[in-house]
Amino acid sequence: MIDYNKVLNPSVVQLKPSGIRRFFDIAETMEDVVSLGVGEPDFSTPWQIRKEGITALEQSHTRYTANRGLMKLRTTIANYIGRKYDLHYRPETEILVTVGGSEAIDMAIRSVVSEGDEVIIPQPSYVCYEPITKLAGGTPVIVETKAEDRFKLTPEALKVAITPKTKALILPYPCNPTGAIMERDDLLAIAEVLKDTDILVISDEIYSELTFGKNSHVSFGALPGMAERTIVINGFSKAFSMTGWRLGYACGPAPLIKQITKIHQYAIMCAPTMSQYAAIAAMTACDDVVEKMLEEYDMRRRMIVAGFNDLGLHCHEPLGAFYAFPSIKSTGLSSEEFCEKLLYSKHVAIVPGTAFGDSGEGFVRASYCYSTDHIKKALQRIGEFLQEL
Amino acid sequence: MNLKLLKLLNKNCRRSNREIAVMTGRTEQEIDESIEKLEKDGVIRGYKAVIDWERLDNTYVSAIIELTVTPKAGAGFEEVAKKVMKYPEVESVYLMSGAYDLNVVVKGKTFQEVAMFVAKELSTLENVTSTTTHFVLRRYKELDVELFDEKSDDRGSYSF
Numbered sequence: 001m002i003d004y005n006k007v008l009n010p011s012v013v014q015l016k017p018s019g020i021r022r023f024f025d026i027a028e029t030m031e032d033v034v035s036l037g038v039g040e041p042d043f044s045t046p047w048q049i050r051k052e053g054i055t056a057l058e059q060s061h062t063r064y065t066a067n068r069g070l071m072k073l074r075t076t077i078a079n080y081i082g083r084k085y086d087l088h089y090r091p092e093t094e095i096l097v098t099v100g101g102s103e104a105i106d107m108a109i110r111s112v113v114s115e116g117d118e119v120i121i122p123q124p125s126y127v128c129y130e131p132i133t134k135l136a137g138g139t140p141v142i143v144e145t146k147a148e149d150r151f152k153l154t155p156e157a158l159k160v161a162i163t164p165k166t167k168a169l170i171l172p173y174p175c176n177p178t179g180a181i182m183e184r185d186d187l188l189a190i191a192e193v194l195k196d197t198d199i200l201v202i203s204d205e206i207y208s209e210l211t212f213g214k215n216s217h218v219s220f221g222a223l224p225g226m227a228e229r230t231i232v233i234n235g236f237s238k239a240f241s242m243t244g245w246r247l248g249y250a251c252g253p254a255p256l257i258k259q260i261t262k263i264h265q266y267a268i269m270c271a272p273t274m275s276q277y278a279a280i281a282a283m284t285a286c287d288d289v290v291e292k293m294l295e296e297y298d299m300r301r302r303m304i305v306a307g308f309n310d311l312g313l314h315c316h317e318p319l320g321a322f323y324a325f326p327s328i329k330s331t332g333l334s335s336e337e338f339c340e341k342l343l344y345s346k347h348v349a350i351v352p353g354t355a356f357g358d359s360g361e362g363f364v365r366a367s368y369c370y371s372t373d374h375i376k377k378a379l380q381r382i383g384e385f386l387q388e389l
Numbered sequence: 390m391n392l393k394l395l396k397l398l399n400k401n402c403r404r405s406n407r408e409i410a411v412m413t414g415r416t417e418q419e420i421d422e423s424i425e426k427l428e429k430d431g432v433i434r435g436y437k438a439v440i441d442w443e444r445l446d447n448t449y450v451s452a453i454i455e456l457t458v459t460p461k462a463g464a465g466f467e468e469v470a471k472k473v474m475k476y477p478e479v480e481s482v483y484l485m486s487g488a489y490d491l492n493v494v495v496k497g498k499t500f501q502e503v504a505m506f507v508a509k510e511l512s513t514l515e516n517v518t519s520t521t522t523h524f525v526l527r528r529y530k531e532l533d534v535e536l537f538d539e540k541s542d543d544r545g546s547y548s549f
Contacts, residue, residue: 020547027546037547127549176549295393299412306411349546372412 015131019355023339027349034378035349036304036366039176041241041322043296046289049240049278056277063273067265069097069249070276077249080283085208085219087232093254096261097271101206101235101248106132107263108202108231108250109168113138117167122153123357124325125172126204130357138167144359147327150316151180155189162193168200171220174207177356177365178325179318181211184218191223200256201230206248207321209239209290212298215319221251228253231260236275238322239290240282245275297322300368300375307379308366311386322369325353329362331389339364345388346381390415394423395432400533402436439534443527449496451480452503454511455521456491466490469516478506489521500524 005013020037027033044050056062068074074091081087089095098104105128113119115137121129122143130140143161145151158169171190173182182190194201201220208217221230235248248271250260264270301318308315308326315326328338335352342348351367353360368375390413397409406424410417427433442449458469466484473493474482480494493511497503504522512520528536 018549020549024545024547033546035542035544035546038544039548040544042542042544299397302412302414303408351547351549355549 011135015134018127020351023343023349023351026343030347033347033349034374034381036368036370036375036378037349037351038367038369040243040369041238041293042369042371043241043293045241045245046282046286048285048289049242049282052281053245053274053278056274061273061277065270065273065276067261067270068095069271073097073276073280076280076283081234081251085217086222087219087251089251090254094251094257096250096257096264097276098248098250098264099268099271100237100246101204101233102128103264103268104233104235104248104250105129105202105204107260108233109133109138110136111256111260111263112200113167116165118163118165119167120158120161120169122170122172124151124177124353124360124363125170125356126176127356129170129172141166142357142359145178145180147316151175151178151325152182152186153190155193158190158193162197162199166199168202169194171201171203173205174211174217174320176207176321177323177351177353177360179321179323181215181320182218183215187218187220187223191220191226194229195225199229201226203230203232205232205234207238208234210294210297210322211320212301213319217320231256236279236282240286241293242279242282245272245278247271247275247279297368300370300372303372304366304368304375304379307375311379311383322367324366324368325363326366327362328364331386335361335364342382342385346385348378348381348385391423391427394420395427398433439532441528441536448498450498450500450503451494451496451525453523453525454493454495454507455489455523456493456511456517457519458490459516459518461516469514472514473511476510
């Protein structure tokens with residue numbers, strides 16, 4: 001009999017399982033769950049994109065592409081991020097097409113982090129940075145962002161976290177789960193701290209298309225002098241409702257992309273071919289569809305934020321991504337207790353802030369990737385829940 | 390700004406003005422005033438429910454009638470169109486380009502009733518030279534609304 005504890009890699013065994021697994025299992029047994037728990041768009045992939053995917057299949061584009069991705073797609077990406085974010089990368093050497101933003105994050109961290117290196121991770125944030133850093137032998141250094149700073153990373157907090165071992169900073173903005181964005185001045189202040197160091201920035205900008213109000217997204221890689229230390233990670237999932245197509249990309253200095261491409265080549269070969277063909281249409285023919293979706297998200301965003309505030313759960317205004325992150329401190333419950341009780345008593349599924357790091361305590365994440373009727377129903381049930389507490 | 394308001398109303402006119410105000414970042418008073426003005430100016434002509442009559446027991450039949458009309462000097466098709474639209478059986482009247490002139494949607498309780506209305510009323514109108522009746526057999530989508538049970542969300546309850 002094999003003792004699996006002996007054969008498994010201890011660093012894998014020691015990883016904490018996802019913080020929502022337990023809730024998911026409970027919800028699965030229930031009828032009539034009204035969920036605000038999902039981190040992906042409810043819109044279908046725009047038809048123009050699906051059509052290109054179908055055409056790719058019809059034309060038998062079903063083989064591997066170049067490891068780095070179709071040249072035409074890389075050129076399209078270069079043009080797109082040039083016109084949208086003033087980012088300038090050479091498609092030949094500085095852009096790599098990946099299996100979702102996730103693969104790009106994994107490879108970016110693995111290609112720069114080795115035993116003992118420290119990686120600064122602002123939290124609350126997406127769940128993958130910490131485990132990937134640990135798997136690479138690195139040490140995550142968590143910087144807690146605060147509601148009073150609108151969950152932005154401040155230069156002061158960053159300075160305190162930097163040590164001689166610091167290898168990289170993860171910059172996860174617009175932020176899942178807080179909805180925080182970093183405006184140009186905020187980023188410039190971060191750049192000022194980093195400018196005379198060798199610290200790399202892994203900028204996860206997967207929600208870059210989803211910013212609201214007057215705030216269009218600013219990429220860290222577009223700041224003066226910062227391109228040389230920045231790996232920009234983005235993808236098609238959130239902006240174009242293409243989560244299942246698994247397509248993202250990494251842009252960065254050629255010497256970094258070259259090394260990252262080796263991991264990609266050995267682990268993955270290439271991103272899905274039909275998805276790559278479809279993605280060209282996403283970036284060339286879908287500006288108006290994206291605009292419409294954004295308008296719809298914006299209305300939902302206003303509705304859910306006003307809804308939580310009306311219920312007495314203070315909710316700062318999220319300016320990016322598609323999540324509201326209200327405080328539940330007034331209830332006296334912990335985030336986990338709040339979500340569990342809410343799920344059991346009212347069948348409403350939301351995610352405890354602690355799933356995104358300890359500093360998420362006192363908050364919950366509610367996604368507004370749902371119709372306004374659905375959001376209203378959920379808010380009504382949360383209202384009843386608060387009455388009965 | 391009004392375009393956004395109209396789109397929202399067009400999608401669901403039962404939202405409260407307060408809710409529309411929240412969703413569009415305007416004040417409730419602004420929404421009240423805008424709607425009042427749009428109604429006064431005749432931009433908003435009415436508010437109706439989209440009903441799937443087939444779900445009810447009482448019978449409901451409708452047909453699209455193609456009318457060809459000899460246009461009248463000076464008045465064109467207008468005179469006939471205005472006569473046609475006054476019938477309570479008529480749901481909508483459109484002037485068309487192409488092979489016929491007026492598209493008339495007629496509703497009634499039975500096929501017989503609708504057919505008789507066309508035969509007795511529409512086809513006998515002065516200047517109407519022919520009618521072609523197409524009965525609606527099934528409605529799939531009406532006024533932007535799909536008349537089917539919504540596809541359930543296949544996303545599960547949780548994900549990051």
